[in-house]
Amino acid sequence: MHFITAADVRLKPRRKDSHKGDNGRVLVVAGSIDYVGAAYLAGMAAFRSGVDAVVVAAPEKVAWAINCLSPDFITKKFKGDFFTTTAIKEIVEMSKKFDVTLIGNGMGKNVQTLKFAAAVCRKITGFKVVDADAIAAVRLQDVKNTIFTPHHAESDLLLRNSGCSENGVKKVIGTNVILLKGSTDKVISKDKTAYNKTGNAGMTVGGTGDVLAGLAAGILAQEKDLFKSAAAAAYVNGKAGNLLLRKYGWGFTASDLVDKLPVALKRLWGFK
Numbered sequence: 001m002h003f004i005t006a007a008d009v010r011l012k013p014r015r016k017d018s019h020k021g022d023n024g025r026v027l028v029v030a031g032s033i034d035y036v037g038a039a040y041l042a043g044m045a046a047f048r049s050g051v052d053a054v055v056v057a058a059p060e061k062v063a064w065a066i067n068c069l070s071p072d073f074i075t076k077k078f079k080g081d082f083f084t085t086t087a088i089k090e091i092v093e094m095s096k097k098f099d100v101t102l103i104g105n106g107m108g109k110n111v112q113t114l115k116f117a118a119a120v121c122r123k124i125t126g127f128k129v130v131d132a133d134a135i136a137a138v139r140l141q142d143v144k145n146t147i148f149t150p151h152h153a154e155s156d157l158l159l160r161n162s163g164c165s166e167n168g169v170k171k172v173i174g175t176n177v178i179l180l181k182g183s184t185d186k187v188i189s190k191d192k193t194a195y196n197k198t199g200n201a202g203m204t205v206g207g208t209g210d211v212l213a214g215l216a217a218g219i220l221a222q223e224k225d226l227f228k229s230a231a232a233a234a235y236v237n238g239k240a241g242n243l244l245l246r247k248y249g250w251g252f253t254a255s256d257l258v259d260k261l262p263v264a265l266k267r268l269w270g271f272k
Contacts, residue, residue: 004187004196009232011268012223014050024051024221027098028105028214029091029120030058031082031113031133035106036065038132041207041254042105042214043073048261049218050269055098057091058082083116092123099221100127104134105210118142127220131213139163144175147220147230149213151181177226179216181209185234189227196231198238200245207254212237215261232268239264 014023026046030039039062043054055074056066059082063075076094078087095101101124107113117137121130128146130138135154140162150158155178159165164172173190180186185196216233223229240260244252266272 002194004194004231004235020052025053025098026217026221027101028056029103030062031107033061038106038210040069041210044258045211045214046218051218051221083112088119095124100217102129102217104131107133109133129217140172146176147216149179155180177230179230187230196234199241202250203241211257236264
């Protein structure tokens, strides 16, 4: 059993002569106005991972709400019904300009949104992170180059939809990676498995999963390595949570976690 250490997930140094866009671009596909915070937390976590740009594609009201929460985001505002064939085509075309697409945070699980998420996930062939509600929309066999970030109930659903058990998941996982969240995180690919022990019980607070998904997307946008990025996200997210535990006890929030990510990342970037 291999437990993830800092040595396993040391991140690439940034070139001193790099320009805007060289260090990663993430597209976040958001959804419901009832769960704006989920997309916001995921997008901010991607920013805190060190990427150069995060763009949110969302219904107009959701996009404006995210703009009000932070001036850092560029938003693509879709007027009228967001969950349409036209929007799917536009998002798939947009994704070609980004290193990673993140989908699922706060989307909702009605039939329309699940069909929308399934179509987007299948049609985007580049790197993706699929989280939360979008996990219910696809099978492992439907997609490639994807990090899934389920908790245990979502993992059970993903495996059931994919027609396999956890013991047989490596036969159908393809080019994908599963980051199974828990008291001990489990990172699974076709040929590797690793475990992460960082983190604490304070991270049961709402929104920490959205932070993890955004962090995974941001690291993947820079590293271009699915397994390493999933492992690094689990390790860093837990490290940040442990820093907050020492400062606040159990009284920290997902927003606190976002703000602590760069501190947890510094050593992986090579800073002392």
